[in-house]
Amino acid sequence: MAIKSTPRVRVPAQAKSGEIVEIKTLISHEMESGQRKDASGKSVPRDIINTFQASFNGKPFFTAEWFPSISANPFQSFFYKAKESGAFTFSWKDDQGGEQTATAKLTVA
Amino acid sequence: MTFHHDATRVPSRRRALQMAGVAALAAVLAPRLSRATEAQVADEMKALFGGKTMGEGKIKLDLPEIAENGLVVPINIDVESPMSETDFVRSVHVFADGNPLPQVVTYHFTPESGKASASTRMRLAQTQNVIAVAEMSSGALYSAKAQVKVTIGGCGG
Amino acid sequence: MISRRDFLAAGTALASLLAAGGAGFAQAVDTGKLTEAELLRFGTPGTFTILHLTDIHAQLMPLYFREPSVNLGVGAARGLPPHLTDGAFLDYFKLRPGTRDAYAMTAQDFTALARAYGRMGGADRMARLVKAIRAERGADKVLVLDGGDGLQGSWSALQTKGEDMVKVFSALGLDAMVGHWEFTYGADRMMALKETAPFAFLAQNVRSIEWQEPVFDAARMFEKGGARVAVIGQAFPRTPISNPRWMIPDWEFGIREEDMQKQVDAARADGADAVVVLSHNGFDVDRKMASRVSGIDVILTGHTHDAMPAVVEVGKTLLVATGSHGKFISRLDLDAKDGKVTGYRFQLIPVFSDAITPDPEMEKLVAQVRAPYAAALAREVGRTDSLLYRRGNFNGTFDDMICDALLKERDAEIALSPGFRWGGTLLPGDPITFEAIANATAITYPACYRNTMTGRQLKDVLEDVADNIFHPDPYFQGGGDMVRVGGVGYAIDVSKGVGQRISGLTFLKTGKPVEADKSYTVAGWASVAQNVEGPPIWDVVERYVADTRTVTVTPNSAVKVTGA
Numbered sequence: 001m002a003i004k005s006t007p008r009v010r011v012p013a014q015a016k017s018g019e020i021v022e023i024k025t026l027i028s029h030e031m032e033s034g035q036r037k038d039a040s041g042k043s044v045p046r047d048i049i050n051t052f053q054a055s056f057n058g059k060p061f062f063t064a065e066w067f068p069s070i071s072a073n074p075f076q077s078f079f080y081k082a083k084e085s086g087a088f089t090f091s092w093k094d095d096q097g098g099e100q101t102a103t104a105k106l107t108v109a
Numbered sequence: 110m111t112f113h114h115d116a117t118r119v120p121s122r123r124r125a126l127q128m129a130g131v132a133a134l135a136a137v138l139a140p141r142l143s144r145a146t147e148a149q150v151a152d153e154m155k156a157l158f159g160g161k162t163m164g165e166g167k168i169k170l171d172l173p174e175i176a177e178n179g180l181v182v183p184i185n186i187d188v189e190s191p192m193s194e195t196d197f198v199r200s201v202h203v204f205a206d207g208n209p210l211p212q213v214v215t216y217h218f219t220p221e222s223g224k225a226s227a228s229t230r231m232r233l234a235q236t237q238n239v240i241a242v243a244e245m246s247s248g249a250l251y252s253a254k255a256q257v258k259v260t261i262g263g264c265g266g
Numbered sequence: 267m268i269s270r271r272d273f274l275a276a277g278t279a280l281a282s283l284l285a286a287g288g289a290g291f292a293q294a295v296d297t298g299k300l301t302e303a304e305l306l307r308f309g310t311p312g313t314f315t316i317l318h319l320t321d322i323h324a325q326l327m328p329l330y331f332r333e334p335s336v337n338l339g340v341g342a343a344r345g346l347p348p349h350l351t352d353g354a355f356l357d358y359f360k361l362r363p364g365t366r367d368a369y370a371m372t373a374q375d376f377t378a379l380a381r382a383y384g385r386m387g388g389a390d391r392m393a394r395l396v397k398a399i400r401a402e403r404g405a406d407k408v409l410v411l412d413g414g415d416g417l418q419g420s421w422s423a424l425q426t427k428g429e430d431m432v433k434v435f436s437a438l439g440l441d442a443m444v445g446h447w448e449f450t451y452g453a454d455r456m457m458a459l460k461e462t463a464p465f466a467f468l469a470q471n472v473r474s475i476e477w478q479e480p481v482f483d484a485a486r487m488f489e490k491g492g493a494r495v496a497v498i499g500q501a502f503p504r505t506p507i508s509n510p511r512w513m514i515p516d517w518e519f520g521i522r523e524e525d526m527q528k529q530v531d532a533a534r535a536d537g538a539d540a541v542v543v544l545s546h547n548g549f550d551v552d553r554k555m556a557s558r559v560s561g562i563d564v565i566l567t568g569h570t571h572d573a574m575p576a577v578v579e580v581g582k583t584l585l586v587a588t589g590s591h592g593k594f595i596s597r598l599d600l601d602a603k604d605g606k607v608t609g610y611r612f613q614l615i616p617v618f619s620d621a622i623t624p625d626p627e628m629e630k631l632v633a634q635v636r637a638p639y640a641a642a643l644a645r646e647v648g649r650t651d652s653l654l655y656r657r658g659n660f661n662g663t664f665d666d667m668i669c670d671a672l673l674k675e676r677d678a679e680i681a682l683s684p685g686f687r688w689g690g691t692l693l694p695g696d697p698i699t700f701e702a703i704a705n706a707t708a709i710t711y712p713a714c715y716r717n718t719m720t721g722r723q724l725k726d727v728l729e730d731v732a733d734n735i736f737h738p739d740p741y742f743q744g745g746g747d748m749v750r751v752g753g754v755g756y757a758i759d760v761s762k763g764v765g766q767r768i769s770g771l772t773f774l775k776t777g778k779p780v781e782a783d784k785s786y787t788v789a790g791w792a793s794v795a796q797n798v799e800g801p802p803i804w805d806v807v808e809r810y811v812a813d814t815r816t817v818t819v820t821p822n823s824a825v826k827v828t829g830a
Contacts, residue, residue: 010477020223024477033232035209061221064229067212069205071181071230077478078216081192081223173520174741177506181475183518228478236764258742260730260764 003049003092003100005029011104015082023054024077027092027100033068051093052076056106057086082108150206154242157202161250163242168201168253170241179259181230186216188225188243188251198225200244207237233259295382296366300621306398309611312599314491315403316542317396317410320568321590321688323419323447324431325705326632328385328619329690331591333573334657335373338760338830341738343550348572348587359575370593370616371573377653377693387592387617389434389632390624395595395615396438397625407491410440413568413588414502414546417459418447419688421704422639427451430635432463437631442466442486446502446546446569450710452513468499468544470529471522481517484529493540493602496533498526500545502569504744510711510794521551521741523559530561539602542566549587550740556580563607564598569745571657571687575614584610590688593617643701648811652819654692656706659735660748660758660827663819664689664706668791668803669752670819671810676716676800678789679775680724680754685731685747686792698817703807711792712802719788721780725768728756733764748825754780755824762829774824 005028015021027049034046046068054062062078080088088104171185190198197220203213218225225243233239236258243251339349350358352374361367369379370386400408412435417428428451435443442465449456460467460482470484485498503521506514526543533541540563545552548569556565557580564584573589577598588596594614601609636643656662665683672681689706692698719727727749734744748758757770771780780786791803811817 026476033210056221059221061219062227063217064227065215065217066229067214068210069208069213069231069233071232075228075230075476075478077228079223079226081221083221171524174739175504175507175744177511177518177520183478258733258737260733260744 003027003029003094003098005100007090007092007100007102009088009090009102009104011088011106013105014107014109017083017108019082020079021082021106022077022079023088024075025052025090025102026073026075028073029094031066031068031070031072031074035068047095049074049092049094051091053091054078054080055089055091056080057084058089082106084108147206150204150211150240153211154204158242158244158250163250163252165251165253167251168241168243170239170253170255172239172255172257174256175258175260176233179233179235182233182257182259183228183230184213184239185228186226186241190225190245192218192220192222192224194220195246197222197246198243199246201225201227202242202244203231204240204242205231205233205237206240207235208233213239233257235259295364300366300618302394302398302622305615305618305621306395306402308597308599308613310599311403311407312491312609312611313493313539313602314407314409314495314600315399316564316566316596316598316600317399317408318413318566318586318588318596318598319392319411319416319592319594320413320546320566320588321415321571322387322412322592323415323590323688323705324417324423324708325387325420325591325690326389326422326430326434326636328388328391329591329705330380330385330693331387331593332373332376332380332653332655332657332691333371333589334659336658336660336827338659338736338827339550340736340760341740343553343740347574347578348549348570361575366616366618367575370618371575371589373655373657376655376691380691380693383618384620386619388619388624389438389592390626390629391617391619391622392592392595393438393625393628394622395617399597400439405439406489409488409490409495409497410438411497411542411544411566412440412443413544413566414444414446414448415568415590415688416443416448417445418450419705419708421643421701421708422636424704424708424710425639426635427455428459432459433635434628434631436464437628440465441488442468442497442499442544444468444499444501444544444546444568446505447509449501449505449514450509452710453515453517456514466497466499468497469501470498470525471503471519472501473518475516475518478518484525485533487533487536487538493600494536494538495602496536496538496541498529498533498541498543500526500543500547502546502548502745503551508744508746508794510796512796513710521547521555523555526555527559527561530559534561534605537605539605540564540600540607545569548740548743548745549585550743552585553578553580554740556583556585563600563602566596573614577610577612584612586612588614591690643699643704645700646697647700647703647808648698648815648817650692650696650698650817650819651694652817653694654698654817654819656689656691657687658747660825661750661822663822664691665750666752666819666822667811667817668706668807669750671807672714672789672791673752675806675810676714676789678716678753678787679773680719680786680788681752682727682788682790683750683752684792685735685749687747698811700804700808703804703811707791707803707807709792711794711798712804713793713798714789714791714800714803714806715793715798716787716789716800718785720783720785721771722782724754724780724786724788725771725782728758728768728771729765732758732760732767736760736767737764751824755826757826757828759829760827770826772824
């Protein structure tokens with residue numbers, strides 16, 4: 001099962017070798033905490049994206065484990081030290097086993 | 110604690126405060142909501158770090174003094190480190206001691222990260238401490254703490 | 267009838283009036299006619315001149331504005347200026363009671379001195395002073411900066427959504443401004459005003475929530491008198507808490523001290539000879555920021571409406587406090603070169619409207635922007651027997667009148683009125699015009715709600731607001747004065763912590779304690795919640811004043827303060 005929403009990523013297209021670039025990501029998700037009750041008083045089950053991972057040319061370099069205290073529509077920014085041209089892969093995994101990915105190219109001059 | 114995504118179910122205290130015309134109580138201030146106890150937070154940290162001594166410094170924890178919206182509180186963590194192959198920040202754990210589930214996020218960095226810095230947004234149920242613990246490649250631990258006030262504002266000046 | 271200016275010349279008449287008015291002390295009144303030349307007298311000019319105005323709250327006409335007689339400082343600010351009032355303020359700054367300066371900067375003998383020295387401010391008077399200084403120095407040596415809360419606070423500003431004030435500021439030759447109440451016109455309107463204005467709108471501390479990116483230019487570099495002057499803007503950091511967040515839903519504020527340091531460093535790297543922060547933080551927040559951010563030469567403070575005749579030095583940083591409502595213009599001359607400020611001269615110039623010839627062009631513009639509303643503004647609704655003023659940490663007679671109006675017109679047991687610091691003062695015997703009512707109520711979220719609240723909720727409200735004023739760390743303060751109450755009294759110990767300050771909540775009608783679980787009917791206005799229903803506050807107050815005809819406000823003794 002896939003996570004329905006399309007993630008958005010901001011990453012520079014080019015960087016100098018050795019430059020540390022900032023990457024920002026956003027994905028729409030309720031991040032249902034499991035702590036909430038609905039109008040009839042029933043507990044709403046937990047349903048969150050629990051893992052975000054960023055890889056470059058297939059090698060993971062940054063992982064975030066998110067807990068229910070993370071806000072809805074989770075935002076994540078982090079850094080990467082550019083060495084060579086290649087492609088980023090970003091992945092989001094939720095409690096249901098769903099996954100969503102995004103990619104971005106980086107050219108290192 | 111209840112995270113109110115549903116605007117029609119605003120907790121009564123929040124509504125009262127908003128009505129008072131004094132400010133937006135953005136977060137979730139239902140009375141007597143459950144919160145983690147200090148002991149719970151201590152237990153979790155002990156489970157993770159085995160009661161190892163933690164140093165101070167190294168971590169810059171950037172949080173608003175007063176949350177504008179308790180559902181969306183920005184947090185930035187920046188840990189001082191050369192981020193070399195032999196000396197880097199392995200992970201950073203963030204806790205909020207006034208939320209029912211104190212763990213907020215755990216980051217895993219690598220030397221390729223370039224710097225051990227990350228920003229996200231979290232929910233804070235009430236005024237509380239946010240604690241960050243950084244684990245270095247050497248195994249050394251550092252911690253930092255900051256209080257965030259989750260409340261209403263003044264009267265607009 | 268004797269004109270005000272002739273009257274000022276008649277020093278002996280003034281002295282006898284003060285005696286007759288019961289001022290009751292032998293004081294050194296200022297005698298002789300005050301001239302523009304005296305107001306403009308200044309020491310050695312600097313490399314360049316900064317003219318600072320702030321918190322004028324869209325007041326285009328001269329008015330009375332009584333400074334607070336209660337303005338408590340807590341924590342490190344306890345007993346320090348600007349938290350000095352009346353005699354203590356005069357002693358600290360070595361001013362004599364009864365003088366023009368005492369009238370302009372304190373509440374002491376306000377009514378008698380107001381009658382003697384007249385109204386202050388007025389855009390045409392300010393324009394006259396600004397033009398005179400520009401002529402003296404040359405336009406290339408003068409920087410005119412507004413510290414925010416300029417576009418809001420009057421009926422014409424509300425009706426034109428700030429446009430009248432953008433015209434006035436443009437005519438004044440403003441170089442840059444920052445914001446707070448400006449944001450209550452909504453994000454789209456704010457951006458539209460910014461686009462049309464010929465001056466810069468600066469804010470280093472506003473970010474888009476979505477991507478955490480700057481919404482406004484943080485700073486601008488000006489070349490003045492051969493020096494490079496960096497002006498960094500700081501919007502009111504608590505805007506989304508103190509005012510409706512739903513009007514600016516995509517923006518995030520905050521103090522952002524580290525970002526301020528980055529801006530200062532960037533300005534230095536860009537060759538700034540002087541770094542000036544145009545701030546709407548409030549004085550205590552600026553004092554703390556000055557002690558923690560290095561490299562700021564000057565902070566032009568705002569928001570808290572403090573007027574001080576001297577700068578406050580924090581390390582190498584100068585803090586200027588220019589008051590509010592157009593009562594003052596600050597002139598600060600800096601000697602700056604080679605990346606350093608080596609000297610300064612400062613003058614807080616009181617804008618005594620009777621001593622200054624109106625600038626004809628600005629006079630014409632003011633008349634023009636007010637013309638569509640002239641009839642409404644002039645409408646006399648009633649009169650007051652009492653001095654009606656707003657400032658003070660706990661209550662003011664103008665808000666007492668508003669609370670009385672809420673209780674009566676909305677048939678409520680308890681009234682709440684926000685602790686706004688703006689709005690003019692009326693002297694005993696003055697007419698209450700619609701303009702006077704609008705000057706204290708003209709906001710974009712004016713609905714008067716009527717609701718029930720338990721005693722516990724009421725206490726929560728008072729406690730949370732109190733913490734936003736009396737938290738010992740200014741970075742945790744929210745600004746504004748205490749919410750005004752009608753129908754209830756309470757005791758407050760300002761030295762206590764959050765949730766511990768308020769006690770003895772009493773329902774005044776019965777004299778019995780307010781019960782935690784009992785529900786009370788509460789009327790109030792300026793709720794920051796969305797979709798609040800009820801008549802606008804100016805209608806409620808107008809109805810009350812019209813019915814009452816002559817308003818008398820008895821001194822409010824329902825709030826007992828300790829721990830100061």
